[in-house]
Amino acid sequence: xxxxxxxxxxxxxxxxxxxxxxxxxxxxxxxxxxxxxxxxxxxxxxxxxxxxxxxxxxxxxxxxxxxxxxxxxxxxxxxxxxxxxxxxxxxxxxxxxxxxxxxxxxxxxxxxxxxxxxxxxxxxxxxxxxxxxxxxxxxxxxxxxxxxxxxxxxxxxxxxxxxxxxxxxxxxxxxxxxxxxxxxxxxxxxxxxxxxxxxxxxxxxxxxxxxxxxxxxxxxxxxxxxxxxxxxxxxxxxxxxxxxxxxxxxxxxxxxxxxxxxxxxxxxxxxxxxxxxxxxxxxxxxxxxxxxxxxxxxxxxxxxxxxxxx
Amino acid sequence: xxxxxxxxxxxxxxxxxxxxxxxxxxxxxxxxxxxxxxxxxxxxxxxxxxxxxxxxxxxxxxxxxxxxxxxxxxxxxxxxxxxxxxxxxxxxxxxxxxxxxxxxxxxxxxxxxxxxxxxxxxxxxxxxxxxxxxxxxxxxxxxxxxxxxxxxxxxxxxxxxxxxxxxxxxxxxxxxxxxxxxxxxxxxxxxxxxxxxxxxxxxxxxxxxxxxxxxxxxxxxxxxxxxxxxxxxxxxxxxxxxxxxxxxxxxxxxxxxxxxxxxxxxxxxxxxxxxxxxxxxxxxxxxxxxxxxxxxxxxxxxxxxxxxxxxxx
Numbered sequence: 001x002x003x004x005x006x007x008x009x010x011x012x013x014x015x016x017x018x019x020x021x022x023x024x025x026x027x028x029x030x031x032x033x034x035x036x037x038x039x040x041x042x043x044x045x046x047x048x049x050x051x052x053x054x055x056x057x058x059x060x061x062x063x064x065x066x067x068x069x070x071x072x073x074x075x076x077x078x079x080x081x082x083x084x085x086x087x088x089x090x091x092x093x094x095x096x097x098x099x100x101x102x103x104x105x106x107x108x109x110x111x112x113x114x115x116x117x118x119x120x121x122x123x124x125x126x127x128x129x130x131x132x133x134x135x136x137x138x139x140x141x142x143x144x145x146x147x148x149x150x151x152x153x154x155x156x157x158x159x160x161x162x163x164x165x166x167x168x169x170x171x172x173x174x175x176x177x178x179x180x181x182x183x184x185x186x187x188x189x190x191x192x193x194x195x196x197x198x199x200x201x202x203x204x205x206x207x208x209x210x211x212x213x214x215x216x217x218x219x220x221x222x223x224x225x226x227x228x229x230x231x232x233x234x235x236x237x238x239x240x241x242x243x244x245x246x247x248x249x250x251x252x253x254x255x256x257x258x259x260x261x262x263x264x265x266x267x268x269x270x271x272x273x274x275x276x277x278x279x280x281x282x283x284x285x286x287x288x289x290x291x292x293x294x295x296x297x298x299x300x301x302x303x304x305x306x307x308x309x310x
Numbered sequence: 311x312x313x314x315x316x317x318x319x320x321x322x323x324x325x326x327x328x329x330x331x332x333x334x335x336x337x338x339x340x341x342x343x344x345x346x347x348x349x350x351x352x353x354x355x356x357x358x359x360x361x362x363x364x365x366x367x368x369x370x371x372x373x374x375x376x377x378x379x380x381x382x383x384x385x386x387x388x389x390x391x392x393x394x395x396x397x398x399x400x401x402x403x404x405x406x407x408x409x410x411x412x413x414x415x416x417x418x419x420x421x422x423x424x425x426x427x428x429x430x431x432x433x434x435x436x437x438x439x440x441x442x443x444x445x446x447x448x449x450x451x452x453x454x455x456x457x458x459x460x461x462x463x464x465x466x467x468x469x470x471x472x473x474x475x476x477x478x479x480x481x482x483x484x485x486x487x488x489x490x491x492x493x494x495x496x497x498x499x500x501x502x503x504x505x506x507x508x509x510x511x512x513x514x515x516x517x518x519x520x521x522x523x524x525x526x527x528x529x530x531x532x533x534x535x536x537x538x539x540x541x542x543x544x545x546x547x548x549x550x551x552x553x554x555x556x557x558x559x560x561x562x563x564x565x566x567x568x569x570x571x572x573x574x575x576x577x578x579x580x581x582x583x584x585x586x587x588x589x590x591x592x593x594x595x596x597x598x599x600x601x602x603x604x605x606x607x608x609x610x611x612x613x614x615x616x617x618x619x620x621x622x623x
Contacts, residue, residue: 154562
């Protein structure tokens with residue numbers, strides 16, 4: 001910021017004589033190389049905030065049993081719908097279950113679904129996109145199928161798939177994965193199509209490199225950056241879809257405390273006992289926010305050209 | 311131009327056929343035997359077989375699919391397993407609230423989001439810009455029902471500015487109708503506004519750095535006309551695209567919003583259908599929403615031609 005302004009001032013001065021070249025230290029601001037954690041946080045503030053929040057949620061999910069929680073499914077009808085207190089930090093729900101314990105254990109479901117969907121959808125999408133980008137004969141068919149899948153709004157597709165199967169965390173993961181795959185496949189195909197026109201790929205072909213090696217050595221490494229960014233966004237959206245599915249009763253089985261389920265339990269009481277919904281809502285929003293900030297940070301860091309655009 | 315329009319319209323047919331195939335397969339592989347359900351618990355295996363043959367359920371997949379497709383084309387989506395009424399009729403009964411919610415949400419969102427994006431781009435890196443964009447990130451992170459309960463609790467229960475829940479048909483007057491829809495629309499539109507505002511800001515930033523904007527400034531055109539006439543017009547194509555794509559978010563979100571605000575629309579119908587495992591109903595709703603989505607995006611593509619006459623495909 002400093003440099004162009006001061007150079008501009010110099011240029012605006014009437015030129016009486018050629019001034020001696022300024023010492024580099026005058027023109028450039030003093031270089032201070034920050035290293036380590038502080039340097040990372042200074043250069044990528046959004047990513048740092050996202051990572052810290054996400055790490056916090058991960059720790060909560062892992063150490064849920066040791067954070068002053070009780071059995072999240074233990075019923076205590078005599079102590080139902082208590083306001084937040086020393087005994088029930090976040091209050092208790094209509095069955096007397098401890099909302100604090102349920103919210104902490106709920107982090108496990110959300111994070112597991114988010115990460116599993118992000119990884120699965122990225123891998124399958126990468127496979128489909130690469131094949132589609134390289135095998136001309138399959139491209140048309142595969143992409144039409146993806147177009148068809150993309151024409152069904154993702155939440156609706158996940159709802160329809162869940163209606164077919166038993167409610168379980170695995171099935172939730174599968175349903176959301178299927179709904180997210182087409183977007184990844186399209187992205188990867190686009191990247192592959194532009195990469196295979198690159199001169200270095202032509203060179204590799206001319207040198208007699210086999211197609212699998214070209215894909216492995218020259219194409220795949222270049223899809224990693226956009227794919228990582230996309231995976232973080234998918235992780236966030238998967239967590240939201242899981243909570244929506246559970247909230248409307250088509251997701252995680254009600255016996256498992258997930259944030260969507262806790263909110264579904266609090267739905268009938270929200271006008272008088274809003275805290276049953278408020279606490280899982282805050283945790284869910286913070287977690288998705290963390291993932292989205294991480295995604296925004298990654299995007300800006302991995303592709304500086306994109307940083308200015310969206 | 312006419313060729314482009316025609317080709318674009320025709321290109322939706324294979325997509326819709328694929329969607330229909332998916333949706334039909336969904337019912338085909340659904341667990342539970344409709345013949346057994348209809349026959350009842352007392353029926354003998356022979357009775358079930360008879361009903362199966364009468365319903366044509368014993369015939370091959372492709373035969374059933376083509377028959378079903380023909381029925382769909384004449385707007386027959388089958389019979390709801392739970393209520394015994396035609397799916398089309400049930401959908402028609404519930405369409406007004408959902409359509410109203412969508413129309414109000416889209417109108418409100420576009421009216422809010424586009425100016426937000428323009429201001430953020432005009433004052434890039436200012437506090438306005440940062441605040442708006444922080445809200446946009448929040449919009450992507452806070453699920454629709456959380457926003458819904460927050461708004462309902464604060465503006466309806468505490469402040470009593472709007473009705474808490476429910477829906478008033480437009481036949482009973484415009485104002486009562488709108489009053490009931492404002493909170494649900496803001497809740498539903500939250501992520502949509504974020505999406506549109508972000509893309510508006512991004513494209514406006516690009517357009518505002520163009521030479522013709524500098525020329526307009528140099529010849530003394532006021533800032534308002536530059537932003538809204540010169541720049542926005544040229545930034546319109548990506549914005550309209552996102553408005554179309556975002557409808558998918560609205561359709562998914564409407565299911566939840568209607569549940570939060572007790573609006574008796576298609577979303578409630580969907581949830582009831584899931585709870586009762588009413589497969590023909592689920593099939594009909596998914597098919598209808600997907601067709602609407604495809605048609606909205608077709609409309610968007612056709613609008614391109616009006617927005618940007620240079621477009622030739």
